[in-house]
Amino acid sequence: MSARLWEYAGYWIGSAHGTETLYAYWYDDGRRQTRRRSLGTKILEDAKERLITLAGATRTDTTRSPDRVMLLVALDHYYDNDVSGKPSAEQAFRAITILKEYLSAKLLPTAPVSAFGPLRQREFMTWCRDQYKHSANTIARNLSVISAAFRFGKRVVVIRDGFGNEQEVQLLDMAPDVVTQAKRVAELINLPAPTPREWLPTFEEFGRFIDGIDKRKENLFRFVILALNTWARPDTIIHFHDTPEMVNRRFGTLDLNPPGRRQTIKYRPKIRLTANLRGWLDEWNSEAPMTWDGEPITTIKRTFRTHAADCHLPDFSPGTIRHFMATMVRREKPPVSKEQRDVWLGHDEKRTANAYESFDPDYLTECMQATDSVIAKLQERTTRRLSTCKERARPEFKVVSGGRG
Numbered sequence: 001m002s003a004r005l006w007e008y009a010g011y012w013i014g015s016a017h018g019t020e021t022l023y024a025y026w027y028d029d030g031r032r033q034t035r036r037r038s039l040g041t042k043i044l045e046d047a048k049e050r051l052i053t054l055a056g057a058t059r060t061d062t063t064r065s066p067d068r069v070m071l072l073v074a075l076d077h078y079y080d081n082d083v084s085g086k087p088s089a090e091q092a093f094r095a096i097t098i099l100k101e102y103l104s105a106k107l108l109p110t111a112p113v114s115a116f117g118p119l120r121q122r123e124f125m126t127w128c129r130d131q132y133k134h135s136a137n138t139i140a141r142n143l144s145v146i147s148a149a150f151r152f153g154k155r156v157v158v159i160r161d162g163f164g165n166e167q168e169v170q171l172l173d174m175a176p177d178v179v180t181q182a183k184r185v186a187e188l189i190n191l192p193a194p195t196p197r198e199w200l201p202t203f204e205e206f207g208r209f210i211d212g213i214d215k216r217k218e219n220l221f222r223f224v225i226l227a228l229n230t231w232a233r234p235d236t237i238i239h240f241h242d243t244p245e246m247v248n249r250r251f252g253t254l255d256l257n258p259p260g261r262r263q264t265i266k267y268r269p270k271i272r273l274t275a276n277l278r279g280w281l282d283e284w285n286s287e288a289p290m291t292w293d294g295e296p297i298t299t300i301k302r303t304f305r306t307h308a309a310d311c312h313l314p315d316f317s318p319g320t321i322r323h324f325m326a327t328m329v330r331r332e333k334p335p336v337s338k339e340q341r342d343v344w345l346g347h348d349e350k351r352t353a354n355a356y357e358s359f360d361p362d363y364l365t366e367c368m369q370a371t372d373s374v375i376a377k378l379q380e381r382t383t384r385r386l387s388t389c390k391e392r393a394r395p396e397f398k399v400v401s402g403g404r405g
Contacts, residue, residue: 011024024054054163079092081152095146128142140180140181210386217307219291225280229280231322232268232322254273256271271367271368276372280388304318322345325371325374326345
């Protein structure tokens, strides 16, 4: 076996017979043998840097003290091992970038987690306000990323390093509490108190938005149809697929949580399949209704924002449709109960979790009928058809009890 030229976190650097290239070595407990991997360099200092990168920065020190763990290490640990593959990755990356700029300007890039206490948090808020003119909501949103990183750092998680080896890692044993409420941020640094978003399009404005969608923006139109029928969050709609696991035509239900996805605080419920959406799904006849170059799309934000601006509706966002529908069904006659609205919106996780209730013919009937009614009223303000011939020809869906066929 070659001499150990340098050791790090259970790995060591050595040479191999017949080559000057340096290798990383480690003992594999599962195989009960020493393994190696080329580091692609003959220079020891370069090999050290590559080994550190592959082994992972979180293994540089076994201590979990917030006085010893760097703030940026905690943030990178959270981003690499938890959020990088999630829809919130873009926001998290932006928040981490802003904090890095703050550390360079006000502290040191090597500042520990413990340094980000109440005084530094207030300084960070003030710096964001003065440097970027951020609102209280934006600052609170960025702070929530830091808070999430601290919580993740205190968990024991399994991560895979660059060598493909899995390790149990708990980065922190404690961390400062972080302010994440926009109202509290506003109080601390003298910013206007955040106010709830009150703008909603009228039926006429929504109709103008739809009529402006041309054939080149078919994905945008399909997004609107799915959003009207499901009231779902934009990311839920983007990941919608017309599969038997999500769309149960026999019982007329729609499971907005894809197979294999773990439910989160933004709960994705099982709702009723409206007559309107059933017709469109039959007409589209595609497992992934929204595609580009044969592949499912991953975002609609830019297209939506550009189209809204062209329609002189700058406040119209993908999430607006969810608020529009939740508001309009409250005005329907007969009124839709708060209980049903909460289930349809995914706000009532306990009730939504009843797997057998969705087979009841009366399950969420009020919401289903109100949704179709609101879409019909919207049709009166737009020239583009919002329903299909199949929908108009189909009688009201009913579940026939008895029998197993």
